[in-house]
Amino acid sequence: MNIYILLFDDFRTLDVFGPVDVFGEVEEFTLHYCSVAEGLIYSSHHVPIMTTAMPSILPPDSIIFIPGGMGTRSLVHDQLFITFLTQIIPQASYCLTVCTGSALVAKTGLLEGKVVTSNKNAWSWVTSINSRVHWQHHARWCVDGRFYTSSGVSAGIDMALGFVSDLYGQERAVKIANLMEYVWNSEPDNDPFCKAL
Amino acid sequence: MNIYILLFDDFRTLDVFGPVDVFGEVEEFTLHYCSVAEGLIYSSHHVPIMTTAMPSILPPDSIIFIPGGMGTRSLVHDQLFITFLTQIIPQASYCLTVCTGSALVAKTGLLEGKVVTSNKNAWSWVTSINSRVHWQHHARWCVDGRFYTSSGVSAGIDMALGFVSDLYGQERAVKIANLMEYVWNSEPDNDPFCKAL
Numbered sequence: 001m002n003i004y005i006l007l008f009d010d011f012r013t014l015d016v017f018g019p020v021d022v023f024g025e026v027e028e029f030t031l032h033y034c035s036v037a038e039g040l041i042y043s044s045h046h047v048p049i050m051t052t053a054m055p056s057i058l059p060p061d062s063i064i065f066i067p068g069g070m071g072t073r074s075l076v077h078d079q080l081f082i083t084f085l086t087q088i089i090p091q092a093s094y095c096l097t098v099c100t101g102s103a104l105v106a107k108t109g110l111l112e113g114k115v116v117t118s119n120k121n122a123w124s125w126v127t128s129i130n131s132r133v134h135w136q137h138h139a140r141w142c143v144d145g146r147f148y149t150s151s152g153v154s155a156g157i158d159m160a161l162g163f164v165s166d167l168y169g170q171e172r173a174v175k176i177a178n179l180m181e182y183v184w185n186s187e188p189d190n191d192p193f194c195k196a197l
Numbered sequence: 198m199n200i201y202i203l204l205f206d207d208f209r210t211l212d213v214f215g216p217v218d219v220f221g222e223v224e225e226f227t228l229h230y231c232s233v234a235e236g237l238i239y240s241s242h243h244v245p246i247m248t249t250a251m252p253s254i255l256p257p258d259s260i261i262f263i264p265g266g267m268g269t270r271s272l273v274h275d276q277l278f279i280t281f282l283t284q285i286i287p288q289a290s291y292c293l294t295v296c297t298g299s300a301l302v303a304k305t306g307l308l309e310g311k312v313v314t315s316n317k318n319a320w321s322w323v324t325s326i327n328s329r330v331h332w333q334h335h336a337r338w339c340v341d342g343r344f345y346t347s348s349g350v351s352a353g354i355d356m357a358l359g360f361v362s363d364l365y366g367q368e369r370a371v372k373i374a375n376l377m378e379y380v381w382n383s384e385p386d387n388d389p390f391c392k393a394l
Contacts, residue, residue: 013221014377017214017244021350024210024242031242040247045221045228047214048247050237121376152378153218154354179318180211181349181390185380193378 001028001093003063007035007051008081010071013043014153015098019065019160025176026164029063036084044069056084058091068099068119068152076107076129086110096148096163098156105147106130114144119152120193140191151191158185198225198290200260204232204248205278207268210240211350212295216262216357222373223361226260233281241266253281255288265296265316265349273304273326283307293345293360295353302344303327311341316349317390337388348388355382 003023005016023029034054035041041049058064066085075081086108089095097105099119103126105111112132117139119126127135136142141150141159143166150159161184165173170186177184185192200220202213220226231251232238238246255261263282272278283305286292294302296316300323302308309329314336316323324332333339338347338356340363347356358381362370367383374381382389 012218013214014218017210020242020244021209021211033244045217047217047230050245050247120378152376154377154379157351178390179349180351181317181388182351183380183382183389191378192380193375 001061001063002030002032002059003065004032004034004054004058005065006054007033007041007049007067008071008075009042010044010069011041011067012069012099012153013045013047015067015069015101015156016043018154018157019096019098021180022157022160022164022176025179026168026172028168036081044071054088056088058088062092063094063096064089064092066095066097066101066104067156068097068101068103068122072100072103076103082107092146094146094148094163096159098150098159099152100126102126102149103129106133111147114147115142116144116147116149117142117151118149120191121152138191138194139189140185141188143188151193155191157182159188162186162188198258198260199227199229199256200262201229201231201251201255202262203251204230204238204246204264205268205272206239207241207266208238208264209266209296209350210242210244212264212266212298212353213240215351215354216293216295218377219354219357219361219373222376223365223369225365233278241268251285253285255285259289260291260293261286261289263292263294263298263301264353265294265298265300269297269300273300279304289343291343291345291360293356295347295356296349297323299323299346300326303330308344311344312339313341313344313346314339314348315346317388318349335388335391336386337382338385340385348390352388354379356385359383359385
């Protein structure tokens with residue numbers, strides 16, 4: 001399966017590279033670091049990533065991954081970007097978001113009626129984007145059909161391991177977590193940060 | 198303070214971008230993504246990072262950060278690289294390593310007689326590099342003078358938070374961990390993965 005990681009300026013660094021460290025250990029996955037315009041993209045911590053152009057037609061068995069970060073605050077008002085998401089997400093077998101990445105997908109309308117979560121530190125802003133989404137405050141991550149949405153930043157690692165577990169079994173996920181020396185929170189309904197609201 | 202993040206091909210992705218997500222939230226730090234030859238560097242998961250040239254003379258109050266990853270296995274035999282490390286590390290106020298990054302520094306001899314740790318999945322290889330280093334198998338991370346060394350991959354996040362705590366107080370570190378929605382293991386002597394040996 002191809003995972004298209006859609007980057008934009010001021011994405012949150014760990015939103016992307018936590019899950020990348022998980023997905024990169026799955027031999028069935030090929031990772032693509034993309035942006036709409038291709039070229040250098042800078043994370044929230046000024047990490048310069050060289051990206052290729054995000055394809056507008058996805059091959060079968062594709063996965064789209066959308067991070068959060070301060071860049072989402074302006075991007076949610078970028079009609080061309082939101083239209084692009086609206087056209088491309090339905091082509092993917094799965095769409096995964098971390099942190100405020102779910103705000104971008106919520107703006108498309110594609111999450112309406114679905115069980116979704118996001119960063120607890122940005123909760124009031126994210127949930128204001130679309131009130132017809134069933135926002136879950138207690139969740140570390142949510143699964144609803146093709147959509148996987150996680151809480152903030154490091155929650156993306158837990159969700160990524162959960163995604164691998166759902167696709168290939170828990171043993172694979174545990175093996176990767178051990179390789180990363182990461183204490184996996186494997187319970188999607190257990191968010192230690194949901195009280196931060 | 199300037200943090201020089203020394204990248205090389207096949208560094209482990211999260212070794213770098215976990216700590217970057219911590220350091221990037223500290224306004225006193227300026228982060229530099231460097232390599233010996235400058236230009237594009239590819240992580241273990243093929244993330245293309247655009248780097249600037251690592252300076253051979255460091256300004257005062259500099260920090261060097263050295264990740265691990267499979268790239269260290271060949272780099273430890275690269276005499277020019279090891280000589281460069283030997284010359285540059287003594288100029289830094291602090292030298293931080295994650296995972297098998299400590300193997301590279303051990304090779305220089307600068308860690309001899311010091312309390313140091315590394316990835317538990319690569320323990321026998323790393324410790325074979327230099328037997329005069331006091332390798333600590335039980336540690337999540339170690340501090341000895343200017344040297345901070347962490348265990349594997351995600352342990353770098355715990356050490357980075359510990360480094361911020363040592364420099365600016367625990368409250369700053371906890372605030373950043375909460376922002377990252379990360380459950381910080383703040384005990385350097387508590388490594389849940391040390392039994393993996």
